[in-house]
Amino acid sequence: MIRFENVGLRYGMGPEILRDVSFSIPQRSFQFLSGPSGAGKTSLLRLLFLSLKPTRGLINVFGRDRTSISRADLPLFRRRIGIVFQDFRLLDHMTTYENVGLPLRVRGRSEASYRGDVIELLKWVGLGDRMHAMPPVLSGGEKQRVAIARALIEQPEILLADEPTGNVDPPLARRLLRLFIELNRLGTAVVIATHDLALMEQVDARRMILSDGRLDIHD
Structure with missing residues (x-):
């Protein structure tokens, strides 16, 4: 490729x-x-x-x-091509759910069209119970998994x-x-x-x- x-x-x-x-x-x-x-x-x-x-x-x-x-x-x-940066690059004013869905939102997708995909992906990386948490309260490992989920949401x-x-x-x-x-x-x-x-x-x-x-x- x-x-x-x-x-x-x-x-x-x-x-x-x-x-x-x-x-x-x-x-x-x-x-x-x-x-x-x-x-x-x-x-x-x-x-x-x-x-x-x-x-x-x-x-x-x-x-x-x-x-x-x-x-x-x-x-x-x-x-x-999805990428997970070493410094995560999460937006602190957005929830875990919002950070992961951001790439699709930027593309003009409606939330209704991607909400299920974001929730399923967060469950897959073990963050189903942290969807509404903000990055400042997440551990380093949780932030890493949010970054991975965000990189995967567009199915690279x-x-x-x-x-x-x-x-x-x-x-x-x-x-x-x-x-x-x-x-x-x-x-x-x-x-x-x-x-x-x-x-x-x-x-x-x-x-x-x-x-x-x-x-x-x-x-």
């Missing part, structure tokens, strides 16, 4: 953050993206989410060259997660991992950026390791 060929990225006139990165994200695949802090994991996720353009190289997204996708068409492609074909277990204890990390595995079983391709080796050892999945701007792949 997404293919990188010899992709390079630099910010301004600085050195290349990513160099000659080549890989693909097949349908229904599951992969971990790892590497030391500052290796470029978040930058690579931003390229996957189409919020950055590469400095050089080819990125093909759902059969289209990245350079041929206009700014007006970008939202259509991003709806097919690919889910990107940036350090999704970085702020939770090991039991909750395992629970979140089970959610990602179940999501993958249902047909969504999953890319998890993490430095948690114990987490990666729990799943037989491809590992993409960034180091010094280059990517090594271990199937």
Whole structure:
């Protein structure tokens, strides 16, 4: 669904953050993206989410060259790619329910058309009893699950997660991992950026390791 060929990225006139990165994200695949802090994991996720353009190289997204996708068409492609940010990016003045339904509301959907989907999804991530809670009173793990539910509400074909277990204890990390595995079983391709080796050892999945701007792949 997404293919990188010899992709390079630099910010301004600085050195290349990513160099000659080549890989693909097949349908229904599951992969971990790892590497030391500052290796470029978040930058690579931003390229996957189409919020950055590469400095050089080819990125093909759902059969289209990245350079041929206009700014007006970008939202259509991003709806097919869900992302869970490391800092959650929840809106504190909205309830859990409202945060999850926001992407559909922004698209112009009526609440009546998506209310059932939001409630079902919140139950699926274990937050059925927290629908009316505001983000400031949620725990870190609950906020993480709200962010996951919001990323899933548009039924993306690919889910990107940036350090999704970085702020939770090991039991909750395992629970979140089970959610990602179940999501993958249902047909969504999953890319998890993490430095948690114990987490990666729990799943037989491809590992993409960034180091010094280059990517090594271990199937």
